[in-house]
Amino acid sequence: xxxxxxMTIQETRNLLRKREITVTELTSFYIERIQRYDKDVKAxxxxxxxxxxxxxxxxxxxxxxxEDGPFLGIPFGIKDIFCTEGIETTCASQIxxxxxxxxxxxxxxxxxxxxxxxxxxxxxxxxxxGSSTENSSFQTTKNPWDLxxxxxxxxxxxxxxxxxxxxxxxxxxxxGGSIRQPASLCxxxxxxxxxxxxxxxxxxxxxxxxxxxxxxxxxxxxxxxVMNAIAGFDPMDSTSIPQPVPDYTKCLGKDIKGLKxxxxxxxxxxxxxxxxxxxxxxxxxxxxxQGAIIVDVSxxxxxxxxxxxxxxxxxxxxxxLARYDGVKYGLRxxxxxxxxxxxxxxxKGFGKEVKRRIILGTYVLSSGYYDAxxxxxxKVRTLIRRDFDKAFKSCDILVTPVSPTTAFKIGEKMEDxxxxxxxxxxxxxxxxxxxxxxxxxxxxDASGLPIGLQIIGKPLDEALMMQAAYxxxxxxxxxxxxxxxx
Amino acid sequence: xxxxREVVEYVGHLGRLDLESHEVDLYxxxxxxxxxxxxxxxxxxxxxxxxxxxxxxxxxxxxxxxVKESFKIESSMQNAPERKGNFFKVPPIIEVxx
Numbered sequence: 001x002x003x004x005x006x007m008t009i010q011e012t013r014n015l016l017r018k019r020e021i022t023v024t025e026l027t028s029f030y031i032e033r034i035q036r037y038d039k040d041v042k043a044x045x046x047x048x049x050x051x052x053x054x055x056x057x058x059x060x061x062x063x064x065x066x067e068d069g070p071f072l073g074i075p076f077g078i079k080d081i082f083c084t085e086g087i088e089t090t091c092a093s094q095i096x097x098x099x100x101x102x103x104x105x106x107x108x109x110x111x112x113x114x115x116x117x118x119x120x121x122x123x124x125x126x127x128x129x130g131s132s133t134e135n136s137s138f139q140t141t142k143n144p145w146d147l148x149x150x151x152x153x154x155x156x157x158x159x160x161x162x163x164x165x166x167x168x169x170x171x172x173x174x175x176g177g178s179i180r181q182p183a184s185l186c187x188x189x190x191x192x193x194x195x196x197x198x199x200x201x202x203x204x205x206x207x208x209x210x211x212x213x214x215x216x217x218x219x220x221x222x223x224x225x226v227m228n229a230i231a232g233f234d235p236m237d238s239t240s241i242p243q244p245v246p247d248y249t250k251c252l253g254k255d256i257k258g259l260k261x262x263x264x265x266x267x268x269x270x271x272x273x274x275x276x277x278x279x280x281x282x283x284x285x286x287x288x289x290q291g292a293i294i295v296d297v298s299x300x301x302x303x304x305x306x307x308x309x310x311x312x313x314x315x316x317x318x319x320x321l322a323r324y325d326g327v328k329y330g331l332r333x334x335x336x337x338x339x340x341x342x343x344x345x346x347x348k349g350f351g352k353e354v355k356r357r358i359i360l361g362t363y364v365l366s367s368g369y370y371d372a373x374x375x376x377x378x379k380v381r382t383l384i385r386r387d388f389d390k391a392f393k394s395c396d397i398l399v400t401p402v403s404p405t406t407a408f409k410i411g412e413k414m415e416d417x418x419x420x421x422x423x424x425x426x427x428x429x430x431x432x433x434x435x436x437x438x439x440x441x442x443x444x445d446a447s448g449l450p451i452g453l454q455i456i457g458k459p460l461d462e463a464l465m466m467q468a469a470y471x472x473x474x475x476x477x478x479x480x481x482x483x484x485x486x
Numbered sequence: 487x488x489x490x491r492e493v494v495e496y497v498g499h500l501g502r503l504d505l506e507s508h509e510v511d512l513y514x515x516x517x518x519x520x521x522x523x524x525x526x527x528x529x530x531x532x533x534x535x536x537x538x539x540x541x542x543x544x545x546x547x548x549x550x551x552x553v554k555e556s557f558k559i560e561s562s563m564q565n566a567p568e569r570k571g572n573f574f575k576v577p578p579i580i581e582v583x584x
Contacts, residue, residue, distance in 0.1 A: 102561035195542045209540050235549060241542065307524045318501055325502070327574050329565035338577045343504035355503055359494060359513055360520060362501040376527050378537025383530070385538055418520055434541025459542060 004029055005165030005481055008221045009074050012168065016063060016073045023063070023073035027056040027117050030075045034120070034166050037485055040147055042139045043161035045080050047120035048087060055117045062115060070229050071114035077167035079158050080121040081128060082213075083202040084108050087118070091204050092136040093126045095324045095331045095349030105202025106234045107171060107213055114229050119167050123157030126351045127321065128178055128206045130154050131423050134414055135353045142410070143186060145449055145482050149407040152182030158216045159186035163450075164485045169226055170216045175207050176309050177402070177427025179214050180439040184402035184452025187441045187480065189223045189469070190216045194459045195434035196241035199234030207316035208239075210309075210431040218480050220440070220470045224248035227462060243460060251467040257291030259468060262395030266302035267426055273405045279443035279451040280401050286475050287399070287468070297391040297398070301383045305429040308384065310421055311364050311377035312432075317354075318361030324349060356417060385433045388456075397468055398456040400426055402439045406449035426454060436462045440469045441478045489518040 004012060004026060015021050031049050038044050052075065059073040078084065081091050083101035085108075090096045104112065111118075125135035133141045133156025141156045143149040144164040151160040155172030159182035162170050172179040174192035183190025191214040198213040205211065215226035231245045263284070268277065284294055326332035326345035333348045335341035350358070364373035391398065403423060413420040430437035435456055442453035453472070457465040494514045498505045505513070559572050568575040 099565055102557060102564060195540075196544065235547075238547065239540065239542075239544065241544065242547065301530075304527060304530060307527050310520070311524055311527070322502075326567055327576055330567070332567035335577060338579045339502070340504075341577050342502040343499075346502055347504040347506070350503070352509075355505070355509070356513060356516065358501045358503060359497050360517060362497045363493070363517065363521075366497065366500060372528070373524065375537055376532065378539060379532035379535040380527050380530060381538040381541075382535050383532070385541060417516055418523055421520075432538075432541065 003486070004168070005218070008219055009071070009168060009225050010221060012074060013072060017068070023056040023059040023117065024053065026073060027052050027075050030119055030167055037164055038166060040142065041144055041160050041164050041166070042141050043122055043157040043164065043166055044077065044120045045090065045092065045123050045138055045157070046088065048118055051087065052117050052119050059115050059117065069113070069115035070225060071111060071116035073115065073117060074168045075117040075119045076111060077119050077122045077158060077161040077170040078108070079124050079155050079170065079172050081124060081173055081204045082108050082171065083204070084118070088121070089204070091127050092124045092138055093349065093351065093354070094137050095346070097331065099329050101202070103202065106199040106236060107230045108202065110229050122161055122170060125154035125156070126354050127204070127317070128154040128173055128175055129317070129353050129357055131177070131181060131420055132413065133157060133182070134410065135351055137351045140410060143407045144485055145187065146407065146447070148409060149449070150185070150410055152185035152403070152407065154178040155216060156182045159183050159188055159190065162186070162188045162216045162218055163481065165481045169222050171213065172216050173203060173211055173213050174431065175210045175313060176431050177424040179216060180402050180427050180437055180452070180454060181424060183216055183439040185407040185450065187450025187452070187478070188216055188218055189220055189441070190214065190439045191223050191227060191462065192430065192437045193227065193231060193462055194241070194436045196239050197436070197460065197462070198230050199232070199237040199240050201234055201236035205320040207313035208320060209316060210313060220466055220473050221249065221252060224252060224466050241460070246463050248463055248466055251463040252470045254467050255291060256287065256468050256471050259292040259397070260295055260395040261287055261292050262295050262297035262391050262398045264297050264299040264302070264391065264398060264400060266299050267400040269404070271404065272401065273445065275445035276401050276404065276406065276451050280399070280453060283442045283453050283472065284399065286472055290471050290475065292468070295395050297395060299387040299391055299429065301380065301387050302429060304380050305384055305432060306422055306425055308377045308380045309428040309432060310360070311373050312381065314357045314361030315365050315374050316361070318358045318365065321354070321358055353417070381432050384429055388433045388435060392458050397465055400454045400456065402426060402452040402454040406445045406451060430456055435459060436465060438465050438469060440472060441480070442472070442476065443478065488521055489514050
């Protein structure tokens, strides 16, 4: 019999509806897997098993009453960055330890409306700042494909939990690649929607002109199902786009004959892992066989994206993180006066990378440097956006690698922040331009580590991306869960 | 060398971070290297280019102004590190001369 982790959300719901299994059995299946495997993976910061079973009993009663919902009885892992009423939300930071939000983020409310099961809170880089989840102030998450390696970040807990079959699906956030890069490194599907497609009300803010919420799932179908539920206009988020949401599952199964796929030459650079290069090239032949047309395009300002991003995201972070001052919530460390209290609280509460980014962001915004760095970066961002506008005149989607390498060793890049920053080179431009981007598993390197393919779309064109991803997934049929977790 | 210890200490003060001495050393060195990398932006000619603040520009949305229920005081205060009644309590802000 197929295990639950090999089924789509839809298949699992059908079993629940036909009463072949109960929600409690399904929930217990995942809780037992977490107990068995998560001591090695360390994807979960906290397992909310009591809450999960309580929600399971409730969902069971609803099923008996003939009620339905897109996630009725489906257990999710939640990145610890979404405010959830009554459930500790820490952002993997000491400064928010013990913080119990008094309200639900819009995405959480939408999952609740769909009657999901809240399995627990997933690890992340502190305040989503990092590419390896090593910046969590609580624990280091391991890559399920090789426990000596990082799962990617910042949504590393989400990607690892999905990859190891420790939840049905997970939510993550992506500011410069934080959904796509860990999805790629852990061999799962990850979608960063168009900026403004998913409401961010109740999301702990990092860089507000870049942050987006999206799903991490084991297949494209689940990605579409979760997107159906979380996308859409929300009056509580002033950056939310007032456009109707299509049914994303409708695009699954449509062919891609005549689809024009742009290949930006700047994304195939020297220094890239040859196995990654080979996997992407092989993937292009799969698309071609299905009738897609490959066209060469150019994104000439790609090499400036990392510098642009780290000016803008640190500037926005330094401003957003000013709220952690020990007054209304979170940690407080006593000081001789209020300024001293702020400084001591923030010294103690923030980790190394967060402090580094606050200093950098404060510097680029400070008097005398604002024009040279922050304003300049905003202008280069315009050039990067225009590159994409121009490229999309001759193609429908872009296909690129997600990350220049597969998962690196734990500790390998921790002493060198600049090298760590450069590992996001292929995902960052997408956030700067506000476009949707998606990571789809496309193969493995010589040591068996997953490789992801990035699909980049025009604004609000997520359906077309999933259509292409679904065709690719059906053709390639890539193994999802490592044998050690079966 | 653009970044000195004094710059990091000053920016730390602006960002309300009471950095320890070894952190000032570390960040001085790292920020200097990161900013040198960022200087590549200044090799681009951006004359006449308007900066992008939001990638997907939206018109300011308006809605009817109506009264609705807001958070209960207790739920807004429940995470306060220190409180006095319905107020957040903080250390002295203004020195009182005796």
